[in-house]
Amino acid sequence: MGMDPHLLRTFVAVARLGSFSAAARELGYTQSAVSQHIAALESDLGTVLLGRRPVEPTEAGERLLGHAAPLLLRMEAARADVARAGAVRPSRLVVGVSPLAVDALVRLPPGRPGLRLDIRVLDRAAIPAAVSSGGLDLGLTDGMTAPSDPLPLPETGPLTAAVVAESPLCVALPAGHPLAPRPGLSLSDLADAQWIDAPGSAVPLDRLRAVCGPGAYRGRLRYEGTDVRGLLALVAAGRGLAVLPTGAAEGRDGVAAVPVAAPRLVHRVEALYAGAGDPPAVLDHIVRAGARP
Structure with missing residues (x-):
């Protein structure tokens, strides 16, 4: 039989929350219904997916989790695609x-x-x-x-x-930084600099490592906000460097926006x-x- 997406969603919720009762509250089911879903899925696949004390995925459960998210996403995408085909012009x-x-x-x-x-x-x-x-x-x-x-x-x-x-990229650094007067900077030369890890409001550090080759690109601090002005205030205060599109950093008080000269990259x-x-x-x-x- 095909894998029931309702059972799969229940399994993902229980594994993520580590609790049958918490999953029941989140999904709007009774705890008994959640237990029945997990039992039905385990019966379908012929293996135990969740340990019970504590509630955590078995090795087989971990493997299923690796497939579950993309499977559920593709199902949602298919449903949305069919709905769009018959939709009237939205306002x-x-x-x-x-x-x-x-x-x-x-x-x-x-x-x-x-x-x-x-x-x-x-x-x-x-x-x-x-x-x-x-x-x-x-x-x-x-x-x-x-x-x-x-x-x-x-x-x-x-x-x-x-x-x-x-748009071109720049390295945002404090206006008084020794590198601020440079006409351009190579990112590979800054691999060991102190960086701000700001994945939501700057180029993520793991992307720098992937694109610029071997290098540490360590975050001196992590900024989880989405406010670019807040990030640049930290740069101006000397808390670390960040790579941004030039237009986002130019003209900010206390910040020098030095163009990225190498490698050849764009935002x-x-x-x-x-x-x-x-x-x-x-x-x-x-x-x-x-x-x-």
């Missing part, structure tokens, strides 16, 4: 925007008369899955990449990406929408306007 568009893509959204022209835009500022990692599953009609995400390379995206349902904006903003081919008509004005030179 409301929900757009998810990563913090460093907000400026690109501001520069886009307004939509058609009567169209309401609901803007949600989200972590860039959450945007592709939300677009794929129908939680967002459009996503604007950003990242650091080589000029000819697309932004790396996680495996979700089918998505199409359109370039909205590209790109891409619009993501579900499916393949041309965007739906309601999204076309946003994607096409952003793609103009």
Whole structure:
């Protein structure tokens, strides 16, 4: 028999929460129903998936968890895709925007008369899955990449990406830093500098390590906010360096924005929408306007 997605969702909730009762409260089931779901899934797969005291995944359960998230996401994406095919022209568009893509959204022209835009500022990692599953009609995400390379995206349902904006990158450092007068900086020369780990509001340090080759790129502190101004205040105070699109750091009090000279990289903003081919008509004005030179 095929794996029941309801049973799979229950298993994921129990494994994540470590409790049958907590999973029941979250899912709106009785604890008895949750127990029956887990028993049915274990019977279907012919193995024990969860230890009971404590409640934690067995080795087989851990393997199933590795498959569960993408399986459930693809099911949600398929449901959303079918719903979009029969949908009438909406009057409301929900757009998810990563913090460093907000400026690109501001520069886009307004939509058609009567169209309401609901803007949600989200972590860039959450945007592709939300677009794929129908939680967002459009996503604007950003990242650091080589000029000819697309932004790396996680495996979700089918998505199409359109370039909205590209800009140079800079290293943001205190205005009094010895490197502030330089005309450009090589990121590889800064591998052992003190960095601010700010995955939501700057280029993530793991991305620097992946793109720039071997190097520490250690975070002196971690900033989990999405407010770029707050990040730059920390830079100005000498708490560490950050890589940002030049426009986000230029003109900030106490901050020097020194261009990234090497490697050759850009900051790109891409619009993501579900499916393949041309965007739906309601999204076309946003994607096409952003793609103009």
